[in-house]
Amino acid sequence: MSDRHPVSPVGLHRVLEPHGVLPQAAWKLDPRPELVDGEVRVRVRRLNLDAASFRQLSDKHHGDGDKVRAEVLDIVRTRGKMQNPVTGSGGMLVGVVEEIGPNSHHHELEVGDPVTTLVSLTLTPLQVYDDLRDWDGLTEQVPCDGHAILFDRTIVAKVPSDLDSTLAMAVMDVCGAPALTARVVRRYVDAGHAPTVAVIGGAGKSGSLSLAAARRAQAKRTVGIVPVVKEAEALRRSGLADVVTLADARDPVGLADAIHGALGESADIVVVCVDVPGCEHGAILSCGDGGTIIFFSMATSFSTAALGAEGLAADVTMLIGNGFTPGHAELAFDLLRSEPGVAQLFTERLVGDGHL
DSSP states (O other): OOSSSOOOTTOGGGEEESTTSOTTTOSEEOOOSOOOTTOEEEEEEEEEEOHHHHHHHHHHTTTOHHHHHHHHHHHHHHHSSOOOTTTOOOEEEEEEEEEEOTTOSOTTOOTTOEEEESSOGGGSOEEESSTTTTOOSSSSEEEEEEEEEEOTTOOEEEOOTTSOHHHHHHHHTTTHHHHHHHHHHHHHHHTTOOOEEEEETTTSHHHHHHHHHHHHTTOSEEEEEESSHHHHHHHHHHTOOSEEEEOOTTOHHHHHHHHHHHHSSOEEEEEEOOSSSOOHHHHHHHEEEEEEEEEOOTTOOHHHHHHHHHHTTOOOEEEEOOSOOTTHHHHHHHHHHHOHHHHHHHHHHHHHTTOO
16 A cells, blocks of 8 residues: 555545546556455456447457457556546446445445446556456456445445446436436526537437436427437437437537537537537537537547637636536436336447347
C-alpha cells in the first residue's frame, strides 16, 4: 500500500503515481488484495467497457479481437485499473463480495453478495487473474476472473435477484442518464412548460432509458435520432419515442434539420447518448434558445462544445452527465421492469452480442 497517504475514504492511499491526485486522475493504482479500513474486495466476474473506449480500441485494431483483448489486459496490468489512455474512460464491473475490511461503511453488504459498481473502472483498483481468456475482444462485456477494491465512497449496488446479471450490468452501466434526464424534464414541467426532448442515439442503452424517463417525467414530445434504418425500425417497434428520425449526429446541419422536421421546432432538451466524437455542434444547433443539452458520451469534447456554443451565439445550458444522480439505479431498474420497450431494446442488443 502507498505510504504517501493515510487511509482515505476516496482511495488516496491506493494512488502510486503521480503523488497528490485522486484515483481517477492517477496514472497507476495499487491493486493488491490486502484490505485496510473501509475497503471491500470484490471477486470480479465481468467487466463492461465504456462504449467510447471500446469503440476507440476496436477502431484502432481494425476489429481484431485478439489485439483489443491484449491491449485491455496491458492497460490493467500497467495501470492497476482499466482506463483507456485515449478516451480517459473505463466502464464498470459485476462481481461477488469476497471480503469486507475493518470499519467499512458498506453496512448493506455481506460476503457472497452479487454486486455491481456504480462508479468508473478509472478509479477502481483492479487485478486480472485469467488473462481475459474467455473474452473474444469483440463486445463491450468482458468475462473476467480477478478482483477489485472498493473504497468507502465507492457507490455499489446489489444485483437484483429477478434480473439476469448480464442484463442488470448493462442497465447499471448507463443508469445515470435516465435519472438526470428526468430531473431536467421535471424542472421544465414544474416551471409550467412541458419540454420537447430529442435523444441522439435513442436506440442505445442510455438513449432508450432516457427516452422512457423523459416520457415518464411528462415531456411534451420526444424524438429519437438514430443513424441507420435497422436502429430506426427497432426504436419504432419499442414505442419509446413519439417520433423516430434518421440523421448522422456528426453532421450538424443535417441533425438540426432532422430534429426540426420531426418536432416542428428546435428541441428544448437535447440528450447526447452516442459513443462517437464530433456530435457537439449538431447538438447545439438542434437546441432552442434557453434550452438544455445533456452530454452522456465520453467521446464528447467539452472544449469543442463550449467554444462551439460561443461561436454559434447559442443561449444554451450544457450539462455533463457524471453518472450519478440520487436514486439513479432504482429508476433505471424500474424503467426496465415497467417499460416493455426498454427491456426489448436491451435484450435485442445483448442477444445480438451473444450475451443472452
